[in-house]
Amino acid sequence: MECAEPECTRRAVVELHIPWAANKHVCAPHARVLGRQDGVVADPDPDSGSELTGS
Numbered sequence: 001m002e003c004a005e006p007e008c009t010r011r012a013v014v015e016l017h018i019p020w021a022a023n024k025h026v027c028a029p030h031a032r033v034l035g036r037q038d039g040v041v042a043d044p045d046p047d048s049g050s051e052l053t054g055s
């Protein structure tokens, strides 16, 4: 699965739980940025956990 952010083609490795919107699957860099917002919870995707440390 690709990152949900526009024009981002990196692999989505984190699921963001966003209180005011639908959950989003995003890449690690976007998860870092978007996960800073109040109330957002970043959940590493169990299906691609190894991707977090790889490459």
Ligand SMILES: [Zn+2]
Pocket (backbone or CB within 6 Å): 003, 004, 005, 008, 009, 010, 026, 027, 028, 029, 030
């Ligand atoms: Zn991204």
